[in-house]
Amino acid sequence: MKGVVFREFLDHAEAVFGVALVDQVLETADLPSGGAYTSVGYYDHEEMLALVGRTSELTGKSVRDLLVGFGSTLFRSLIESHAQKGVSHPFDLLERIHGVIHRDVRKLYPDAEVPEIIVVERVGEGRIVVEYRSARPMADLCEGMIKATFAYYGKDGDYDIIRLDNDGAPLREARFDITIGADTD
Amino acid sequence: MGLTLTDPETADDVARLQRRLARESAARREAERLLEEKSANLFEAIERLGEETAKVQRLSTAIDVSADGIAITNADGLFTYMNPMHASMFSYSSVDECIGLHWTSLYTPEILTIFERDIFPVFTRDGYWRGDATGRAKDGSAVHQSLSLTALADGGILCSTRDIAIAKRREAQREQLQQMLADAERRDALGRMASSVAHDFANILTTINASARLLGDEISPHSNDTLISRIQTSCRQANALVEDLMSFDSTPVLEARAIDELVTDVVEMMTNQFIGAHRLERIESPERLVCETDPTLFARLVANLVKNAWEALGATGHVIVSTARIIEDEPVDLPFQPSATVHRGELNAYPAARLIVRDDGTGMPQEALDNAFTPFQSSKGRGRGLGLVTVDALLTSQGGRMSVYSRPGDGTVFVLDMPLLEAGYANAERSFLPQDKVHMAAGAIIVDDDPVQVDLGCEAVGRAGWNPVGFTDPTEALKVFRAAPRAFGLVVTDRRMPQMSGDDLVRSLKAIQPGTRVIMCSGALQRPLPVGLAGALHKPASVEALAEMAGSPPDAVNSQTSTTFAD
Numbered sequence: 001m002k003g004v005v006f007r008e009f010l011d012h013a014e015a016v017f018g019v020a021l022v023d024q025v026l027e028t029a030d031l032p033s034g035g036a037y038t039s040v041g042y043y044d045h046e047e048m049l050a051l052v053g054r055t056s057e058l059t060g061k062s063v064r065d066l067l068v069g070f071g072s073t074l075f076r077s078l079i080e081s082h083a084q085k086g087v088s089h090p091f092d093l094l095e096r097i098h099g100v101i102h103r104d105v106r107k108l109y110p111d112a113e114v115p116e117i118i119v120v121e122r123v124g125e126g127r128i129v130v131e132y133r134s135a136r137p138m139a140d141l142c143e144g145m146i147k148a149t150f151a152y153y154g155k156d157g158d159y160d161i162i163r164l165d166n167d168g169a170p171l172r173e174a175r176f177d178i179t180i181g182a183d184t185d
Numbered sequence: 186m187g188l189t190l191t192d193p194e195t196a197d198d199v200a201r202l203q204r205r206l207a208r209e210s211a212a213r214r215e216a217e218r219l220l221e222e223k224s225a226n227l228f229e230a231i232e233r234l235g236e237e238t239a240k241v242q243r244l245s246t247a248i249d250v251s252a253d254g255i256a257i258t259n260a261d262g263l264f265t266y267m268n269p270m271h272a273s274m275f276s277y278s279s280v281d282e283c284i285g286l287h288w289t290s291l292y293t294p295e296i297l298t299i300f301e302r303d304i305f306p307v308f309t310r311d312g313y314w315r316g317d318a319t320g321r322a323k324d325g326s327a328v329h330q331s332l333s334l335t336a337l338a339d340g341g342i343l344c345s346t347r348d349i350a351i352a353k354r355r356e357a358q359r360e361q362l363q364q365m366l367a368d369a370e371r372r373d374a375l376g377r378m379a380s381s382v383a384h385d386f387a388n389i390l391t392t393i394n395a396s397a398r399l400l401g402d403e404i405s406p407h408s409n410d411t412l413i414s415r416i417q418t419s420c421r422q423a424n425a426l427v428e429d430l431m432s433f434d435s436t437p438v439l440e441a442r443a444i445d446e447l448v449t450d451v452v453e454m455m456t457n458q459f460i461g462a463h464r465l466e467r468i469e470s471p472e473r474l475v476c477e478t479d480p481t482l483f484a485r486l487v488a489n490l491v492k493n494a495w496e497a498l499g500a501t502g503h504v505i506v507s508t509a510r511i512i513e514d515e516p517v518d519l520p521f522q523p524s525a526t527v528h529r530g531e532l533n534a535y536p537a538a539r540l541i542v543r544d545d546g547t548g549m550p551q552e553a554l555d556n557a558f559t560p561f562q563s564s565k566g567r568g569r570g571l572g573l574v575t576v577d578a579l580l581t582s583q584g585g586r587m588s589v590y591s592r593p594g595d596g597t598v599f600v601l602d603m604p605l606l607e608a609g610y611a612n613a614e615r616s617f618l619p620q621d622k623v624h625m626a627a628g629a630i631i632v633d634d635d636p637v638q639v640d641l642g643c644e645a646v647g648r649a650g651w652n653p654v655g656f657t658d659p660t661e662a663l664k665v666f667r668a669a670p671r672a673f674g675l676v677v678t679d680r681r682m683p684q685m686s687g688d689d690l691v692r693s694l695k696a697i698q699p700g701t702r703v704i705m706c707s708g709a710l711q712r713p714l715p716v717g718l719a720g721a722l723h724k725p726a727s728v729e730a731l732a733e734m735a736g737s738p739p740d741a742v743n744s745q746t747s748t749t750f751a752d
Binding site: 019020023026027034035036037038039040041 | 197201204205207208209210211212213215216219220223
């Protein structure tokens with residue numbers, strides 16, 4: 001996993017839980033890298049799971065909540081540094097992930113193992129179905145980033161999302177069925 | 186509020202900051218290491234890219250200047266690349282004209298139908314197609330091409346094409362050149378043959394001329410009859426040469442001949458050339474030397490050797506022609522220590538006949554001797570140098586050898602060894618059957634491709650008491666003879682027959698039954714005649730003459746004796 005994701009997570013945790021907790025996590029999580037992450041490096045995703053797991057233990061927050069929350073922060077960081085010109089609707093951005101954004105990532109980082117985030121169905125601007133597949137169990141992170149996408153484009157609270165995980169590959173394969181403008185009560 | 190290191194909270198903050206600083210420092214070092222690594226990788230990648238770029242440029246140049254037309258279409262069938270040759274083949278002045286064109290614009294609707302029906306199914310199935318297809322040039326003319334289509338990963342097509350018309354024109358030009366070369370070789374061969382004929386005719390004419398001059402010379406040592414005989418012999422030799430030319434064949438035709446007799450004939454014929462202080466001597470062998478040889482070629486060879494020897498003589502000189510029988514590889518008794526030698530052919534069988542032509546003329550150095558066997562290389566500055574060239578063909582065909590020894594100022598010795606035929610031919614006394622005890626039956630075979638002549642022959646030998654049977658096909662006659670050789674004591678045959686020559690028939694008959702009497706009756710009785718003839722009659726021969734030559738058949742008692750002997 002790219003080092004920038006680790007640094008973003010530590011910044012996110014520091015902002016939410018404070019410097020002391022992050023220091024405690026790093027000191028006690030038994031990390032092979034020692035917690036010294038650089039944005040241009042690659043690290044085993046197990047370290048991310050260890051970081052999130054230790055944070056969960058120390059804060060009492062669930063891993064899912066931590067990852068969904070981190071997904072929101074990570075999305076904002078990425079969209080600020082890689083603005084997507086001409087995109088004004090969250091569906092359009094989701095559609096660009098596989099064919100454009102991840103292709104650009106591979107251009108910059110040929111060794112990067114990006115997850116598959118593919119739009120398998122879209123009905124105008126009302127409904128979209130996105131499938132997630134990855135060798136890493138980060139469906140929660142993906143969900144957080146999807147939600148952040150809707151918030152970024154002003155659709156927060158205006159959509160309904162149904163997540164269905166593949167029982168055979170929990171957290172590694174998930175399907176997100178999202179509807180905008182439906183009754184959200 | 187001031188900070189003191191003794192404050193526990195402050196101390197924790199400091200420790201935390203120190204740990205964070207340590208992590209950041211470690212991260213920075215790792216980042217620097219990674220950057221250096223990436224930088225090195227990038228440098229290598231740039232270098233590889235440069236090499237690949239140069240390689241691609243070279244390939245691109247090669248494709249651009251290729252003699253084959255090469256084009257690439259995209260998935261929509263539009264040309265995205267085309268080399269100049271491809272554009273030229275289709276009469277476009279530049280490649281730019283073709284880029285963006287659809288490939289179908291290069292074919293007529295009829296050909297496109299063939300593409301749809303026959304080519305594309307195979308192309309779609311296999312990913313490639315090879316074959317011939319006629320395109321349409323910009324000016325409407327046909328482009329006959331050998332076409333190769335290969336499917337590309339992006340859905341496009343790589344097209345390689347070769348103008349067959351150019352290849353066909355080149356092939357035609359090549360054939361034309363080969364034809365010209367063959368014509369030149371034929372003309373050269375014709376020239377060689379003409380030179381060879383001229384060379385031989387010159388020898389014959391020299392003899393005729395010398396004899397004719399002596400005819401009017403009152404002090405000539407030769408009688409007029411002898412001189413006339415020599416002229417007639419030379420004329421027959423000329424006729425034989427003409428016949429050879431009419432049925433020209435470079436392959437020697439071998440037959441059993443007594444070469445000592447041939448040598449004597451040739452020497453006799455050439456005696457006229459040796460006048461004044463020049464002498465020609467013939468030393469004959471005490472026995473007949475029968476070899477399998479081409480008599481015409483052999484006689485020509487001997488004549489050339491004698492002529493060369495004569496030409497090598499100075500103001501005075503002596504040429505000796507001798508023949509002998511050798512039973513092993515006997516050394517030659519040379520009159521000088523040779524400084525130049527040449528050996529041609531191999532002799533693997535004995536006994537053998539040995540012909541020696543010796544002169545005490547100018548002799549030859551090694552170089553001249555080597556050239557003597559090369560066609561058209563005359564060391565004498567005249568003639569065509571053909572005399573010795575025929576030796577190779579003769580030696581090869583009959584397994585003989587020639588050795589030449591020479592010494593400038595002392596002379597030259599030519600030694601020709603040829604294997605003798607085995608018993609029955611080499612020595613008349615050693616025939617298969619005792620000739621004095623063989624008595625044939627009264628049956629006679631008459632062979633002539635002219636049925637009128639067959640009838641005449643049958644009548645003639647019938648008058649003499651024979652029981653004749655006639656054949657117009659010599660091969661049929663041979664079959665009958667082979668089935669019952671003892672039943673026939675006489676064969677009368679023509680010489681020129683379409684199915685088989687009379688000479689061949691005589692050889693075959695003699696091989697089956699050496700004692701059979703054979704008479705050749707022909708309008709072409711020029712020498713050499715086949716070995717073993719009992720007689721020869723010129724056509725048209727009278728019934729009386731043929732009957733007289735046939736003689737009487739053996740009586741019944743002798744026939745029975747013969748049959749008893751054979752049993």
